[in-house]
Amino acid sequence: MTLLRRNSSVKSILEMAKTAGIIIIGDEILKGHTQDTNSFFLSKLLHTSGLVVKRTTIIGDDIDEIAHEMRVFAEKYDYVFTSGGIGPTHDDKTFDAAAVAFNEKLCPNETMVGLCKKYFGEGPMDSPKMKMALIPESAVLHFGVDPNSGESYKYPLVAIRNMFMFPGIPTLLEKQAKSLIHLFESNDEFAVERLLIKEGEIAIADVLRSCQDKFSASGVSVGSYPDITNNYYKVKVIIESKHSDASQAAKEYIVNSLPQKAVVEHYVENPVTLQGDDVYRCPRFPTNLRNKVDKSIDIIKESLGRYKMHQLCVAFNGGKDCTALLHLVYAVLCKELKESPNSMSCLYIKYVNPFEEIENFMEKSVTTYRLDLISVEGKVKEALKTLKSDRPQITGIFMGTRSTDPYSSNLESFSPTDPGWPDYMRINPLLEWTYHDVWEFVRILSLPYCMLYDLGYTSLGGRENTKKNEKLKYINENKVVSYRPAYTLQDEKFERNGRL
The missing domain is CATH 3.30.70.2860 (Alpha-Beta Plaits)
Structure with missing residues (x-):
């Protein structure tokens, strides 16, 4: 009896919620020529609007196949959403398929005819110019409204029965769906x-x-x-x-x-969206780290007083120190510029044989921070010569150097390059930081970092001169050799234990 009541209860709750099905139309999706993002967007939007998306399908440009899916979905779900197949060419078949699915004729719609004439020019009804004016006879038009201007969008959403037919272009679909969400929004909330x-x-x-x-x-x-x-x-x-x-x-x-501490607390999904508030106002920084962060902020602010933005760049190679540095500089720029910085210059001195994990992390970081990446392969001195030639306007470089790094004990916050080197001002906001400071900063703020650090590496170079740190090695419960993450290293004097 308990099992029956349980199943009955679940069923009644599910039946109360409105359901939806999504049909993505286009040979280009099935062939891999175009990546579908519309199903992801619609699924997320509909779910937050109280609808249960039960199924998504992708089909090609075949009228009978499209019509079949439309009929099945329309009978099975409260709402159906299609994407793609709307346009002036021979392979745009969504309206034709809808007419077949619901046994209707394609008829010129007066409003659609007017729009086609306005934007494409005069033409016979069987011409490409008028193709989008032919819609199923019972179809209705819904015009979304631009929330910024208050004006109606130029192209309407065409609907028939419980089916809404969106264009396949993501920007158009997203605008229409957001502006017309009231048509299919459910009172249910999850x-x-x-x-x-x-x-x-x-x-x-x-x-x-x-x-x-x-x-x-x-x-x-x-x-x-x-x-x-x-x-x-x-x-x-x-x-x-x-x-x-x-x-x-x-x-x-x-x-x-679950075991104690198995659940992650205070996690931030995307720290850059905080635009520096995490760095400036984090209540979880210990006093010692807070003081060092504030001093680093002052150094970065001073550099902005000495140099114009186009004269500065950040040295970033995917390592832990420059990961902390990059976020610090980003935070200060957000606060000083009062907006997110756009195209911050970043110098990547690339090893001849880099780790794939570093390359992947660099790629993600470029997107996350919207970096203008200057990638140079080879030794540091030669890379700086290349930078001087290619970007002569750059005169100051933010470095993630700490005083405990090799040859760095005598550096100051602002240190010119040595004689015989290309002329740059090395800006060192992290000089007084320790290994543990860096990791505390990175992990308190939930900053993404190169995954190699979770696999036992504590200092990263190229493949030929970097190995896992033996100080992190242990035998796990399955008697397999494993390595703890870099941030668990107790004695930071062994930080470079994995560098050859």
Whole structure:
């Protein structure tokens, strides 16, 4: 009897929520010529609007196949959303398929005819200029409104019955969907709780299964999503229901069932969105680190008084020190410029045989911080000569150097390059920082860093001169040799123990 009541309860809750299906149309998607982003956008938008997306399908430019999917989806789900196949060419077949799906004729729509004439010019109804004016006879038009100007968008969303046919161009689809969300917005809301777990899925599988069994009668759904590249957690757990009390209770059950400190706290998904507030106002910095951060901020601010932005660049090679430096400079620029900096110049002196993990991290960092990457391969001195030739306007370089680094004990916050080297001012905001300061700063702020540091490397160079640090080596519970993360190194004098 308990099992029957549980299943009945879950079913009734699911039936109460409005459902949706998404059909992505286009041979170019199936052939890999174009990457689909529309299904991701629609799924996220619809979910936050209270709809349950039950299915997404991708099909080619075949009228009968499209029509079949439209009929099935329209009968099965409360709302259907299509993307693609709308345009003036022979392979734009969405309207034709909709007419077939619902046994209707394609007819010239007066409003659409006027729009086609306005933007494409006069032409017969069977011409490409008028193709988008032919829509199923019962179709209706919905014009979205630009939230900034208050004016209607030029092209309408065409709908028939419970199906909305969006263009395949992502920018157009997103504008229309956001402006017309009221057409299919549900009154239902999902109470969502999130947990970030340091353990892998195998270690938490029994707890999650137990939670699902315990709370399924309340309509709770528990999902786990592994992330093998994140520096702070291994699994993201999403707990959802239509009742906040049920979601919260399930979350507490999982937390109490896991080992202490298994759940990540104070995690920030994307620190750059804080635009420097994390650096300037973080309440979790210890006093000693807070003082060093403030002094580093003052050095960066002083450099902005000495140099124009176009005269400065950040030395960044994907290492831990310059990861901290990059975020510090970004934070100060956000505060001083009162907006996110655009195209901050960044010098990457690339090893001849770099780690793939470093290259991947560099690529992500360029996107995250919107860097103007200047990539030069070879020795430091030769790289600076190349920089001087290619970017003569740059005269100051922010460095992630610490006084404990080789040949750095006599450096000052502002130190010109040595005689015989290209003429630059080396700006050193981190001179007084220690190895542990860097890691404390990086991890308190949830800054992404190169994943090699989680695999036992403590100092990064090229493949030919870098190995894992033996001081982090241990035998795990399965009697397999493993390495602890770099931030767990106790004695920082062994930081470069892995450099050859």
